Amino acid sequence: MRNKQLTTIAVASLAVVALAGCTGSDPSPKGSAPSASSTPADDAAGSEYAIPDVSGECVDGTATIVDDSSNVTIDGDCADVVVEASNSVVTVTGAVVNLTFNSSITLVNVATVDTIVFVEGANGNKAATSSTPVVTDAGEGNTVAAE
Template identity: 45%
Template structure:
């Protein structure tokens, strides 16, 4: 064998080994966590009406105020609040959905809220993109 052939054989073996590594089937992907596809539960919370006033401060929750309350103030954001009959509803938080059996007045001071009621309240909107509707679905 010549000197060139001796040099070419190891080089050829190296190239063939590299090519074989590139063409190997991919390994199975790592298993994914089942929590990535699971739905996240929305925390439930309760607020109490004390002396005619209920204040909701729990963010990102499904909040229930049992029964009727003269004045309800929503300071939370990104929550759903359900309450009975209300005289005055003040919404100081943003991106809330408030379901009210009956309401006389609604005062918005923040943005992106929806009040769902069959009533026709007097509305003061000092925010933006707030609505009062009788449609239960958003």
């Protein structure tokens, strides 16, 4: 009986979805010329948003990156780098002992790194390095690869 109910619910849901596509209206006025569709290049050209460049600081051996949607550069070595910023690109020009991701959708380019930790909830990140670090990954969809 339960399977029959689930099947009935599934069929009814599909019917609602199918009908939803039929009930839309054309928002363009009748008799108007069709407009050209925009391309990603057109959309970017009209955008006023620029990804900010930020200098990261290593203070007493630790740099904590908190600037979302930014290009962050840390010049030189830094023992501990903690990335809390999401949707960013972080570049470390020197060596890092411990790199910790507490972010999502962030790329970290690092010359060398010994240890990388992706904490729980840190998803979709990438560390690009020529070294072979020890990796602990409690998140999802994270990668460590050569530059």
